[in-house]
Amino acid sequence: MEDKSPQTQRFIRKIILPALIGGVVGFAAASGVLSVMDSKTIGTFDESAVVAALVGSLYLVIGAGVWVGALRPKVGAHFLNVEDADELREQKKVLTLSGAAMALWGVSLVALALAAPAGVLPQAAALTIGAGGLVLGGVISVSVYRACDELMRAINLEAGAISYGLVMLIAGGWAMLAHLGYAGAPKPLDLLSLLYVLVLVASFIVIGKRGMLAPR
Template sequence: MSNAPASKSTVRKLILPVTVGGLGGFLGATAFLRLTDFDGVAGLSVSQEIAGLVGLLYVFISASVLFGVLIPNAGARILNVEDADELREQKKQLTLSGVGCAALGAALVVLALTGPELPIQPASGAVIAIGLVLAGTLATIAMKRHTDELQASLSRDAIVTAFYLMFYIGGCWAVLAHAELVRSPLPLDWLTMFACTILIGAFWQVGRRGMLLRGRN
């Protein structure tokens, strides 16, 4: 019987974040995929659609974090934090993290929309994407000055996890492509895998430490 209150508390914690995340993700994905219906715009390939959706996921996560920083009382209800005070205390770190996350996501979206017959021309897309990646890198470097030992350890472990995921998923795909069993991964596929494995690695390491569900009961 003692597990019943805990289960109800967990459900209550998840209702709002899952609802907001699901609705935001659905609306964002729908809006992006409708780009293929615009007049004068060539259809996106599967690789471009996936890259764009992953990029939008990063942008959505960034928007959620920055929203929490700007409005801590509301942000504490949808973000994985103890309370609004934690958002206030980590304002600089979370702001830089949000900027870096948004930059990486925006770079993927830009590349997904880059092509000779697409809204962004190849040369412009390359310059914009590289600029966004550099901006995200600078934000990440600046963020490290505001991280504690636990956060730094979590970040390192997430990167290691991402490396192994990238190695095995990308490696297996490359092997199968070399054997002519599947198509070869495109450059955009590698960039999308890189972004996905970083996100998966972060969630995996947070989950291993029992930090996925925090906050008040």
């Protein structure tokens, strides 16, 4: 029992507590988004727009968490699955850029969700923010890839390959069923939200396969 106790404490500190913190923050963000969108003060939104806003907000929350870890390593070491604050200091550049890319992608999707005629954001502004965030986030992600070590580059490539497979399976399957009349056709925002989610799913699959979800 004495040998397992430190491992149990580490599991609670590195996995359970961060998961609880992330769940609380995510729930608060989602509740805020739903409250604002349901109030109809900024527009009347359908389910596709609400889901897109929620997914975009998730990206913003993740980006903010990564930023905190990069800029405040001692704080980040308490909720990110790393060995210590020094690991975050070593990865500061990569984490800062990654957080920026995630935030830009999140802003992009939220802007599209709030676009007129249903939302308060003019279509031209939504297009500028949406396309700008998507492109700038992509450019930054290239810089992140170049700044990564060999292991992280391999993980990025594997996640990209799995993302492609998931898109073919899920988005392709949805399109097939819609074409044959067995399901409703996906709306443009549905496809964007789906792509955003599948990228996250692929990333978790890869880091899980490589044992990077275990307490460190």
